[in-house]
Amino acid sequence: MGTIEFIIGKYNYWVYIILMMVGFYAMIAKHNLVKKLIGMNIFQWAIILYYVSIGSKKGGATIPIIQNGHGEVTHAIEAAQYLNPLPHVLMLTAIVVGVSTTGVALALIIMIYRRFHTLEEDEIIDILRAPNK
Amino acid sequence: MISEQFPALIIVFPLIMALLINVVGWWKKGLCFYMALLAISASFISSLGILKTVINKGTIHYRLGNWEPPWGIEYVVDHLNAFILVIVSFISLVVTIYSKKSIEKEIPEKIPQFYTVFTLLMMGLLGITITGDAFNLYVLLEIASLASYGLIAMGDDKAPLASFNYLIMGTIGACFYLLGVGYLYIVTGSLNMADLSQLLPELYQSKAVIVAFAFFLVGVSIKMALFPLHVWLPDAYTHAPSTVSAFVASTMTKVGAYVMIRVMFTIFKPYFAIEIIPATTILGWVAVTAMMFGCILAIAQTDFKRMLSYILIAEVGYIVLGISVANRMGMTGAILHILNDAFMMACLFFIAGAIMYKIDTGDISQFRHLNRKMPFTMAAFTIAALSVIGIPPTCGFFSKWYLILGAIDAQQWVFAVALVLSSLLSAVVFFRVIENVYFEGSRGQGVKGSVFDEAPMSMLVPIYIMVAGIMLLGVFSGKIISTVIQFAVPTGF
Numbered sequence: 001m002g003t004i005e006f007i008i009g010k011y012n013y014w015v016y017i018i019l020m021m022v023g024f025y026a027m028i029a030k031h032n033l034v035k036k037l038i039g040m041n042i043f044q045w046a047i048i049l050y051y052v053s054i055g056s057k058k059g060g061a062t063i064p065i066i067q068n069g070h071g072e073v074t075h076a077i078e079a080a081q082y083l084n085p086l087p088h089v090l091m092l093t094a095i096v097v098g099v100s101t102t103g104v105a106l107a108l109i110i111m112i113y114r115r116f117h118t119l120e121e122d123e124i125i126d127i128l129r130a131p132n133k
Numbered sequence: 134m135i136s137e138q139f140p141a142l143i144i145v146f147p148l149i150m151a152l153l154i155n156v157v158g159w160w161k162k163g164l165c166f167y168m169a170l171l172a173i174s175a176s177f178i179s180s181l182g183i184l185k186t187v188i189n190k191g192t193i194h195y196r197l198g199n200w201e202p203p204w205g206i207e208y209v210v211d212h213l214n215a216f217i218l219v220i221v222s223f224i225s226l227v228v229t230i231y232s233k234k235s236i237e238k239e240i241p242e243k244i245p246q247f248y249t250v251f252t253l254l255m256m257g258l259l260g261i262t263i264t265g266d267a268f269n270l271y272v273l274l275e276i277a278s279l280a281s282y283g284l285i286a287m288g289d290d291k292a293p294l295a296s297f298n299y300l301i302m303g304t305i306g307a308c309f310y311l312l313g314v315g316y317l318y319i320v321t322g323s324l325n326m327a328d329l330s331q332l333l334p335e336l337y338q339s340k341a342v343i344v345a346f347a348f349f350l351v352g353v354s355i356k357m358a359l360f361p362l363h364v365w366l367p368d369a370y371t372h373a374p375s376t377v378s379a380f381v382a383s384t385m386t387k388v389g390a391y392v393m394i395r396v397m398f399t400i401f402k403p404y405f406a407i408e409i410i411p412a413t414t415i416l417g418w419v420a421v422t423a424m425m426f427g428c429i430l431a432i433a434q435t436d437f438k439r440m441l442s443y444i445l446i447a448e449v450g451y452i453v454l455g456i457s458v459a460n461r462m463g464m465t466g467a468i469l470h471i472l473n474d475a476f477m478m479a480c481l482f483f484i485a486g487a488i489m490y491k492i493d494t495g496d497i498s499q500f501r502h503l504n505r506k507m508p509f510t511m512a513a514f515t516i517a518a519l520s521v522i523g524i525p526p527t528c529g530f531f532s533k534w535y536l537i538l539g540a541i542d543a544q545q546w547v548f549a550v551a552l553v554l555s556s557l558l559s560a561v562v563f564f565r566v567i568e569n570v571y572f573e574g575s576r577g578q579g580v581k582g583s584v585f586d587e588a589p590m591s592m593l594v595p596i597y598i599m600v601a602g603i604m605l606l607g608v609f610s611g612k613i614i615s616t617v618i619q620f621a622v623p624t625g626f
Contacts, residue, residue, distance in 0.1 A: 027301055040304050047308055047315070054319055087318070090268055094311065097275045104282050105300050111286060111293040124294060 012053035019046035031121045033112065037105050044098040048091050055087035136182050140195035140208045143179040143218065144260050147172040151252040158245020169248040170229050173255060177226045180218040180259075187215040188616060194265075202265070203325035209265030213468070213621035217262045217391050220475050221384050225255040227479065228383075231595040232376040235486050239374045240287050247287065247374075254280035254380070258388050267314045267400065268324045270392065271307065274356065277388075278303045281381050285373040295368035302365040306355030309348045316345035317400075329400050337409050346405070349396045350412065357389025357449055360423030367442040371495075375486025378438060382445050383479035387471045390452045394467070397456065398623035407459050417457035421551040423450030428558035432565065437495040438485045441478070444521060444562065447555060448474045454548060455536050463539025464622045465614060470532035472613070473520070473606060477529060480517040480599035484510055487588035487596065503570045506586050509593055511570055513600045518563035520603045523556045528606035 007014060019042055026039025061083050109119065116124045135142075150172035154165050186193060187210055195208040210218070229251070236247055257277025264270050282303070286296040318324060320341050321332040336342050351362070358366040370378045397406045406412040427447025434440040452474070455467025487510050488503065489495060504511040520527035533552060540548035587593065606613070 024305075027305070033297060036301055040301055044304065044308060047311055050312075051315055054315070087315075093268075093272055097272065097307075100279055101275070101300065101304055104279055105297065108282070108286055108293045108297045108300065112297065115290060115293065121294075128291060128294075 012050070016046045016050035016053070019043075019049065022046075033109050033119045033121060036121075037102065037109065040105070041098070041102060044094075044101070048094055048098070051087045051091045051094070055084045057083055136186065139179040139182045139186075140193060140210060140263060141197065143176050143183070143222070143263065144256055146175045146179075147252045147256040147259075151249050151256065154252060155245060155249040158249070162244050165245045165248040166229075166233050169252050170226075172252050173222065173226050173229050176255065176259060177219075177222040180215070180222040183210055184215040184219050184617075187212055203323045203328040206269050207265045207325060207327075208263050209327065210263060211621070212617050213391070213394065213623075214262050216468070216617050216621055217388065217471065218259060220472055221255070221258050221262060221388065224383050224475055224479050225251075225258075225380065227595045227598050228376060228380045231379065231483055231486070231592055234589050234591050235376045235490060236374065238490055239376075243287055247284070250280045250283045251377075251380070254284060258384055261388050262391060265326050266324055267317070267326055267329065271311050271314060274310065274392075275307050277385070278307060278356070281377075281385060284377040284381070285369050287377065288373040290372075291368070292372040295365075295372045299365040299369040302355055302362070306352045306362075309352030309355070311352075313345040313348035313352060313396075316341045316348065320345075326395070326400050330402065333400070333405075334402060337405055343410055346396075346401060346410065346412070349400075350393070350416075353389055353393045353396060357386045357393065358446055359449055359453055360419055360426055360446065363423070363446045363449075366446060367439055370442045370445070371436060371439040375438070375482065375489050379479050379482035379486060382441070382482050383475045386445065386449050387452075387475050390449070390456070390467070390471055393453070394456060394464075394623065403459065403623060413457045413459045416453055417545065417548060420450045420454035420457055421548060423447060423453065424551060424555040425558070428555050428562060431562045432558070435497055437488065437497050437500075437566070438482070439495075440497070440562065440566075441481050441485060444481075444559060445478060447559065448478065448521075450555075451533070451536060451552070454552070455532075455539060458536075458539045458543040458545060458548065460539055460542045461622055462535055462542050465618055466532050466535030466537075466539050468618050468621055469535060469610060469614065473528040473532045473603075476599055476602045476606060477517055477520050480513065480596060480603060481521070483592065483596045483599060484514045484517065487592045490588055490592065491586060497566055497569055500566065500570045507588060508585070510588055510596065513596045514570075515567060516600050516603060518567065520607075522560045522563060526604065526607055528603050528610060531607055531610040 023039045023041070023043030023046060027036050027043065030036050030039060061081055063082060063085070112124070113119055116127055118124060150168055154168045157168060158165050183193065193208075193210040195210070196202065197206045197208065200206070232247075232251070236244060240247060254277055257273050257280055260273035261270055261277060264273060282296050282300045285299060286293045314324065317329060317333070320336050320339055321329055323329055323332055333342060355362045370382055373381070397403070397412070424447045427443045427445070427450060431440045431443035431447070434443060448470070452467050452470050455463045455470060457463075485495060487507070488500070491507060492499065492503070516527065520529035523529045523533040533556060537549050537552050540552060
């Protein structure tokens with residue numbers, strides 16, 4: 001398999017890794033707390049995209065349902081014929097976790113802003129280090 | 134029989150109670166403490182029941198909603214989790230008793246919120262410990278972490294920023310864990326730990342499995358603050374309310390260590406981490422660095438709680454060292470140290486809280502003559518300090534003894550020397566404080582009016598429960614090893 005096919009054939013993994021690294025960079029390198037939080041969100045959503053992509057198939061795959069449950073003639077019995085719904089279901093939980101983490105982080109950001117009137121991390125550290133604080 | 138339902142009740146009861154506490158808190162603040170106490174006592178009784186059943190009848194498999202594994206979520210309790218469950222629920226019970234006065238002083242306006250989130254945190258930690266499903270563990274890990282971010286942010290002025298940094302780091306850790314689960318799911322199609330451990334050995338050469346293991350290890354290391362990934366810990370634990378630091382310091386890192394043992398030796402077979410990839414060797418050196426680094430930085434601190442935080446980083450190093458030597462003695466030491474360290478850390482942070490309650494500062498140079506003002510607290514501090522250093526009648530000696538035996542068994546002489554050396558360093562750390570408190574000197578000022586003014590009973594009693602625990606666990610460590618820990622050591626050693 002050539003390099004091009006290798007990249008194109010597994011493009012979902014490349015997309016998730018690139019997104020994850022974008023988020024990772026923002027979390028490490030940015031000084032603004034909101035930018036850090038956005039980076040964290042990109043990081044989390046990249047993982048969610050990755051999970052969703054591993055459950056999907058191309059080429060007429062269908063949903064797994066009980067045999068003749070609704071009077072169908074053909075069924076998805078072989079693993080190749082149906083989409084795996086489990087990763088998607090897992091991601092419902094991960095989305096909830098991600099949303100609540102964002103909620104907590106936003107609440108913390110509000111608390112920090114009320115105390116220091118800035119969201120730049122280096123400015124906050126300067127305020128904290130100031131002698132007569 | 135209700136005892137058969139203990140594995141579910143231990144989680145469900147505090148979860149429901151946490152919601153009720155929040156509702157009742159609008160109406161009557163005074164009730165919150167008692168409701169939390171009730172929920173946590175129920176969990177403690179359940180955990181004792183579980184431990185008894187496990188000792189008598191062996192591993193418990195509890196199917197939630199009667200769905201068969203690997204499709205449904207299964208709670209699996211063997212000797213190792215039953216042991217950790219008892220530790221976590223007992224510590225939370227004592228912390229709850231301690232919290233009453235301390236919270237009333239430090240965060241009086243947030244009492245209902247505190248007890249809601251506190252109960253949730255305990256429930257999350259128990260859930261992590263009890264579950265037999267890799268994805269369920271992720272969800273509970275995040276519940277526990279979110280609760281701890283909230284609790285830490287209730288602290289002093291610097292707490293929200295510390296908590297935010299912890300949140301960013303903690304989320305990276307949890308996401309790495311989630312990625313690890315994802316990679317294993319791709320190659321096996323299963324999320325159940327027992328199922329995974331049967332399916333994986335054929336795939337051990339696969340790159341995806343090795344990457345999954347690496348993600349697991351790094352993710353868990355962030356959560357348990359193993360040395361290079363510890364940066365969030367000192368800030369977060371220093372600025373949190375003292376009750377919260379006592380609870381998270383004594384339980385969260387220990388539960389992290391438990392997850393590490395589970396991943397390395399249950400989901401993966403022990404020979405994977407020892408022979409196929411050199412994970413244990415790397416962890417061993419990381420642990421040695423953590424021990425040295427923690428103790429040396431602890432010497433440099435002027436704030437009492439911050440000093441304890443660095444000691445905690447060193448203690449995490451001890452536990453990981455026991456895991457990494459990967460033999461029976463080392464594992465015994467690591468599991469025993471999880472128990473001992475939970476007691477020692479709870480005791481030390483309780484004392485930090487009591488001092489904070491009375492003199493409103495954590496600055497060590499202000500502690501002079503504190504033995505006249507708070508003789509009982511300071512006596513307790515001395516005993517806990519001796520235990521951390523590892524002086525024989527206290528429990529700290531016994532776990533260090535097993536750790537050193539483990540290192541010698543594995544012929545890792547450097548590790549054995551490092552253990553002794555870091556004990557000496559922690560002696561320096563604690564004697565610096567003891568000297569400052571008990572002995573005359575010219576540096577620093579004395580506590581204003583060093584007359585007898587002891588911490589309230591509701592703080593002193595938990596401190597002395599922990600001191601009694603430190604002594605008794607030392608005396609009965611042989612008994613604990615023969616009834617529980619020898620069965621808790623993972624198979625394959």
